[in-house]
Amino acid sequence: xxxxxxxxxxxxxxxxxxxxxxxxxxxxxxxxxxxxxxxxxxxxxxxxxxxxxxxxxxxxxxxxxxxxxxxxxxxxxxxxxxxxxxxxxxxxxxxxxxxxxxxxxxx
Amino acid sequence: xxxxxxxxxxxxxxxxxxxxxxxxxxxxxxxxxxxxxxxxxxxxxxxxxxxxxxxxxxxxxxxxxxxxxxxxxxxxxxxxxxxxxxxxxxxxxxxxxxxxxxxxxxxxxxxxxxxxxxxxxxxxxxxxxxxxxxxxxxxxxxxxxxxxxxxxxxxxxxxxxxxxxxxxxxxxxxxxxxxxxxxxxxxxxxxxxxxxxxxxxxxxxx
Numbered sequence: 001x002x003x004x005x006x007x008x009x010x011x012x013x014x015x016x017x018x019x020x021x022x023x024x025x026x027x028x029x030x031x032x033x034x035x036x037x038x039x040x041x042x043x044x045x046x047x048x049x050x051x052x053x054x055x056x057x058x059x060x061x062x063x064x065x066x067x068x069x070x071x072x073x074x075x076x077x078x079x080x081x082x083x084x085x086x087x088x089x090x091x092x093x094x095x096x097x098x099x100x101x102x103x104x105x106x107x
Numbered sequence: 108x109x110x111x112x113x114x115x116x117x118x119x120x121x122x123x124x125x126x127x128x129x130x131x132x133x134x135x136x137x138x139x140x141x142x143x144x145x146x147x148x149x150x151x152x153x154x155x156x157x158x159x160x161x162x163x164x165x166x167x168x169x170x171x172x173x174x175x176x177x178x179x180x181x182x183x184x185x186x187x188x189x190x191x192x193x194x195x196x197x198x199x200x201x202x203x204x205x206x207x208x209x210x211x212x213x214x215x216x217x218x219x220x221x222x223x224x225x226x227x228x229x230x231x232x233x234x235x236x237x238x239x240x241x242x243x244x245x246x247x248x249x250x251x252x253x254x255x256x257x258x259x260x261x262x263x264x265x266x267x268x269x270x271x272x273x274x275x276x277x278x279x280x281x282x283x284x285x286x287x288x289x290x291x292x293x294x295x296x297x298x299x300x301x302x303x304x305x306x307x308x309x310x311x312x313x
Contacts, residue, residue, distance in 0.1 A: 026192050030186075040305065044174065044312060090142030094145050098149050
């Protein structure tokens, strides 16, 4: 019995430690997201060329969203296959929706 | 073991949000909903992009938007995303009080964000005469940003209700999925905001 409780405790400690490690990663993710945001705003304020800034802004936004989904919303964890299907399905339709509405007013 | 005992284990399982069938179903159903929300917001973004130059002689996006306020709002919402990660961290460690504190901080940050957004709209309407009816640009802008603001309001009410309803109950396997789902919703609000500050505000002033 004593041995049994012991093994439960070590397992708990192990999981607790793992969660703490993950929390550290989350804070690093957060710092990176803050940095991306600051980069995006300073680029716009600095008044560089429009065609140069816009693609970078979009890439920064997409990377931030990936961070948010995979780290903050835990999509990097096991058991997120269906959520991934749903989100990627959503993004695919979202892309087509925006494309359609933009092409409509192109000319 | 009675039903109560099963929902209140002495040691919390690894993933309390998915330990019950109800929790698993909530988890899958909610991600399905988020996939749909993505498409809904995409149609509003597409509409905005298509109409943003139709300003009907009124103010254009360059004349209207200031970046200082948007920067502060972005920082607030991003920070509130981290605080709700902290809340879920404590939820998984079965530390109910700490979870409530971090959720409380999240709510405060969200309320400040909402206050600033209302102030921004007030300035546009009263000082710039830019309303929902000014132009197609106005309608598309208020629909997109206002719909996001509505999501923030709904998320806040949701989290506050959960905190109040479970304040005396403590954490168990019945309400752990509820807290987890609400935090997913809160993160999704930040996902949408990342595109709003990029596409509407930053790309609107260059």
